[in-house]
Amino acid sequence: MKTVGILTTFSSLDPSFSLATVVRQQITALLRSNIKPVLFCLPGFKDDNLPEGLEVRNVIPQFLLEPYSHGNLDNLETESDKAKEAMEENMQDIDVCLTHDIIFINSYLPYNIGMRKAIDGKLDKVRWLHWMHSGPSIRPQMDGSPYDMLYTLPKNSKLVYMNYTDVIRAAEMYGIFPKDVRTIFNPMDIRDLYNFHPFTRELIDANDLMKPELLCVYPLSTTRMDQAGKQLSKVIWIMSYLKKKGYSIALVVPNAHANAQREKDAIEKMYEFAYSKGIERRELIFTSFHSPPKHEPGVPHEVVRDLFLLGNLFIFPSVSENCPLVLLEAMAGKNILVLNQSFPAMKDFGQENALYFRFGSLVDDPQYPLGLEKYMEDVATLIISEYNNNKAIRAQTKLRREFNVDNIATRQLLPAIAEIYAERAL
Numbered sequence: 001m002k003t004v005g006i007l008t009t010f011s012s013l014d015p016s017f018s019l020a021t022v023v024r025q026q027i028t029a030l031l032r033s034n035i036k037p038v039l040f041c042l043p044g045f046k047d048d049n050l051p052e053g054l055e056v057r058n059v060i061p062q063f064l065l066e067p068y069s070h071g072n073l074d075n076l077e078t079e080s081d082k083a084k085e086a087m088e089e090n091m092q093d094i095d096v097c098l099t100h101d102i103i104f105i106n107s108y109l110p111y112n113i114g115m116r117k118a119i120d121g122k123l124d125k126v127r128w129l130h131w132m133h134s135g136p137s138i139r140p141q142m143d144g145s146p147y148d149m150l151y152t153l154p155k156n157s158k159l160v161y162m163n164y165t166d167v168i169r170a171a172e173m174y175g176i177f178p179k180d181v182r183t184i185f186n187p188m189d190i191r192d193l194y195n196f197h198p199f200t201r202e203l204i205d206a207n208d209l210m211k212p213e214l215l216c217v218y219p220l221s222t223t224r225m226d227q228a229g230k231q232l233s234k235v236i237w238i239m240s241y242l243k244k245k246g247y248s249i250a251l252v253v254p255n256a257h258a259n260a261q262r263e264k265d266a267i268e269k270m271y272e273f274a275y276s277k278g279i280e281r282r283e284l285i286f287t288s289f290h291s292p293p294k295h296e297p298g299v300p301h302e303v304v305r306d307l308f309l310l311g312n313l314f315i316f317p318s319v320s321e322n323c324p325l326v327l328l329e330a331m332a333g334k335n336i337l338v339l340n341q342s343f344p345a346m347k348d349f350g351q352e353n354a355l356y357f358r359f360g361s362l363v364d365d366p367q368y369p370l371g372l373e374k375y376m377e378d379v380a381t382l383i384i385s386e387y388n389n390n391k392a393i394r395a396q397t398k399l400r401r402e403f404n405v406d407n408i409a410t411r412q413l414l415p416a417i418a419e420i421y422a423e424r425a426l
Helices: 018-032 076-090 106-120 146-150 167-174 198-207 232-244 261-276 301-310 325-332 344-353 372-388 391-402 405-425
Strands: 003-007 036-040 055-057 096-100 127-131 157-161 181-183 214-217 249-253 284-286 313-316 336-340 355-357
Touching: 003 018, 018 036, 018 096, 018 405, 076 106, 096 405, 106 146, 127 405, 157 167, 157 405, 167 181, 181 405, 198 249, 198 301, 214 232, 214 301, 214 313, 232 249, 232 261, 232 313, 232 372, 261 284, 301 325, 313 325, 313 372, 325 336, 325 344, 336 344, 336 372, 344 355, 355 372, 372 391
Parallel strands: 003 036, 003 096, 036 055, 096 127, 127 157, 157 181, 214 249, 249 284, 313 336, 336 355
Antiparallel strands: none
16 A cells, blocks of 8 residues: 655644645545555644544654745755755655645745755655645746745656646746646535535445436435325436436435334335336435434434535425425525425425426326326426526536545546656656
């Protein structure tokens, strides 16, 4: 297993410092990938909320950095040597090291030069990925000054820039080719952003819920989940057409009152119905079936909140309601609303901000001249139209699917680490 270091000048991972949030998410990504992370930080580093499995080495010497930003280099030689000694003594077991702004910010010059001295010395086997967290500047004329180190890439290194558009500008700043720049986005993981409940996280991991493009959440009581009240089978039917039209889907049912055998049998019938419509078992998730019997009575309310924040679609064909809290929660979670026109009170809440279809109710028994099958397909078609024209929903979905920690790690961070690690053998 590779050991990956993260070189910082941090005294904590306080989330109010955006760079600390990036580093924390990198640590999470490495741990989830079974890579050992080692955080290098200042002697006074203190944080009571560190991820389990992280090794902290608070060995990076602390210097007064302000003089370097004003051109005062009186202590540069002494302090860069101290940085070199600390790195050589504590980093020889590191395979790849990630740095953040160390070669970019002028006040970090003693660490920048100390690192280069260590690379020329005992750290010649370590490979480096250097993040720059601000936009590139114009490359000046090199004059032999120590400040030239702010515009050159150290040996055994690649530069990391966080968007594709300005890769050439970043390369020009450091006098390198674009092939020596790797693009790695900052993650923004909705699980961490909203501090999801541990069970929500378990459910996401077990069912890969960051990936589906259309994610529908429908909380209900298992005793009334179909024709007796909530008409879950119609939700399944619509979701099956969304899948047939080329969209990846998941239907999550946070279900309560599922401890009796009758309710368990009813859930199995729902699975059978879903399978007949082309929905696989992994695409229909009942929370009561996760670590049974723990969640058969229901899930914490925070989990329902989390799931509505995670999802983007709420289909609600219920045959009778008074003032449905679940609808209001779906609205709070910014979901596309698909409501039952056959129960007129629904319009008190969704008003003009929802799609309405006649799903049948205690006060309406609609007829479908072209058949119910065709009606459900048309519902799916109109949901897709709404989704494709709702920029806010599409942006939220893109964030969930593409900017989560796992996706950024799989597509960008881990390949960059593996690539530069492989260069050690060349």
